[in-house]
Amino acid sequence: MDQQKATKPGPPSEATGITQASARRAAAASAIGSLVEWYDFALYGAAAALVFNQFFFHADNPAVGLLAAFATFAVGYFARPFGGIVFGHLGDKIGRKPVMMITLTLMGISTALIGLLPSYDAIGFLAPALLVFLRVLQGLGAGAEYAGAIVLSAESAPPKKRGFYASWSGAGVWLGSAIGLLTFQLMLVLTGDQFVVWGWRIPFLLSLVMLAVSLFIRNRVSETKQFEKVVDSAEVQRIPLFTLVKTEKRRLLVALGSNFMLSGFSYIPQVWALSYLTNNIGLAAALGLATNAIVLVSGAAFMPLFGRIGDRIGRRKLFLFGTAFGALWAFPMFMLIDTRQPVIIILALSVCFVGAVATCYAAQAAFLTELFPPAIRYSGVAFAREVSGALLGGTAPLIATAIFAATGHWILIAVFMTVNALIAMVAVYFSKYFRSDADQGDDERFDADTTGSIRVVEPRQSRRTKAAAV
Template sequence: MIHHSNGATMDTSPMSATEREQNAKARRAASASAVGSLVEWYDFGLYGAAAALIFKDYFFGTDDAFVGLMAAFATFAVGYFARPFGGMVFGHLGDKVGRKPVMVGTLALMGVSTTLIGLLPGYGTIGWFAPFLLVVLRLLQGLGAGAEYAGAVVLSAESAPPRRRGFYASWSGAGVWVGSALGLTVFQAMHSLTGDSFETWGWRVPFLLSIALLAISLYIRRRVEETETFTETKEAAQEENVPLVRLFKTEKRRLLAALGSNVILSGYSYIPQVWILSYLTEDIGIAAGLALAINAVVLLSGALFMPYFGRLGDRVGRRKLFLFGTGFGIVWPVPMFLLIDTHNTFLIILGIVVCFVGAVAVCYAAQAAFLTEMFPPAIRYSGIAFARETSGALLAGTTPLVATGLLHVAGHWWPIALCMVVYAAVALVSVYYSRQFRTDADQADPDAFRSDEAWTRTGSAARAEAGAMAKAVR
């Protein structure tokens, strides 16, 4: 046992047979969750590339390249705006019906929608009905994605033993970045293989491949069991009729802390992950192929480190790890841009990768278990889905636009670096504020994690109450 100064202990003793069995169950749940996240972001990454290169001409019947591109990106944004509604609807079902069936449903909704996009006729065949159907399928894709990641981390965290909860919950985040890189890679590969036929039928193949990924994911998920936490909550009749009502009525501060903590992932991360591509090609003069390769390196580097940071959070405390990531996010934007401005490829990669790994990957890994421990079991799925997807709808799609506008007005990167600092600072304050609801001393307590009644009290209040009872007994 490791004893902390605040009286908490973190168990480092060898695993028991029960815990080994729980680890096996956790590996199944984490694998299924990671594959689902991979499919989700394969779909989203693929759509983003196709919107920029194909959809502007194929679906909108305009000779004006700017109008077509804006229309294509508008359908891209539709998916993000739909995600909070998907989070509310499927998050509610996840807290009422169960984690597993909802995750199967959201995964199927995304995979089928993406596959059908690959079968859509263009404007030249059915006129304005083509973009209408594209928007409908994009909405369905966004609705499913809105609860997929929340369900993935809830299923992984609730299936894991307390001292490895962060490790297993982090697998879903790794799946997100692998899926994004895979979508871009498959799209580029088909572009090279089909040549002039890419704009007629080659672009469809990556979308149609989504059905194969869906089949594999569903096969893996069929072996996953419903979590004991949800089962116990339901058997104890502790589930909420409408979880969002309780969130807004009695858990507003908890929800606000969760929303704020996600700003570094829904806003800050889209600078090194998305917007930086345009800066590298338009302002630094790097070839588009090299810029995309750098982007793939960045994404895969983050995915590689995610399980390590998740495990580190289990050992040192994920709130502490989250605070470190947000703090690093405050200090690194200026050095990153200075390294990029050297025009040296190695230093450019170093600057962006260090930003993505040291700030984004650290926070992403810490957040997975952090958010599941923030909310009581009866409203956990709804709370995580709403917090993540609302901030994502507000910032994920708009941050690249804001960065582009700031660079145009100022003619320099310093306002963008300042914007990143503000995003990271908001997340840092929110994570620091979360100490009123949980501390790292609470993360190894299995009873509190699985008890809705205990989780509605703040960590400090619960310990104060326990201390008072102990004194009364003495």
């Protein structure tokens, strides 16, 4: 009966005032923003490897130019936590919708401007300086984009379908990465020798078209009822991140720990495995890229399904299953890759993405929004994801590379993946003290219990005064 009703917009829920139509709009707006974000990041990664080393950096040694180009790629990851802090603060102060319009615009325009930059031959050192500046802007916008996407979609969804709608953003991440890579490869084929001259610019300029479509969709989304309730009840915090760190350290640790699965673990099959396949297994680069695109699309296709499963059995249970599966699959995955059979390799990586990474991605979207009180939710989700992402996402491929260079084998890399999965599992296990699957649809619990409400931090002097009075 519930499934039949889910296909119709229907009247708003008496408890939430949310319709299926508004939930779909919010989920679609969030997903397309995530798609644009990772389209931009995928483009930059591909361009850094193929074009930027010579276009913006004139080094006598090609390896030096490549390192310089990848250094600008890393700058975007290092900028993300700062974007998460700044825009997370604004998201809890002025609202989810306006901040997401700002972050999307910042990302789209900075990406398009990269496509207009002159070369090193034209303006000298100013070219790489402008590239770094635009990369920082891109990272700042991206730092709060995904956090805002899952908060907006989760808060705009009916409680019983929150996991399903929130999971759309994760699917958008992987689809955006796949589209970015495919667009770049298509331009490489179509423009031929002119690709390094001007052909590479076209995918970057197309970001403006995607930005316009995304802004149109997001402009039709209303502010969430939960944020409006925070404003009406005068619970808006002066500095949300300060309140978060002072009063909700344990919640923050749970969120940080849960992201070990989606940063430290997932960046091995998603990023480092490509170099292993091409350099050590002997797979052609084109086949390696195709393999990566296949596993990304397969994971994205399953994510809404896992979001719906999380709505039914509980997000914490789903998250725990994904971390356990990842811990058990790391070793078999590499064993299957070592068969050097393309079909088996694709199967091994796809099972990892679907069974472990996509499962956790789908569960985490609504899981994190239900972990933090609404008044500090945007700040909590953005800070936890982006800090752990910068520390692990950017370093995991480097760690794997260093391990393989030192040992010549993948066994310790599999251990590294397993450890990250187990850390996430422990963090999700201890989330039972702050949220439960039984009350994951109860938006009023933050008003009723002390573990869910923001605890006011009293000045030291007032606490001493109170103790003396007692």
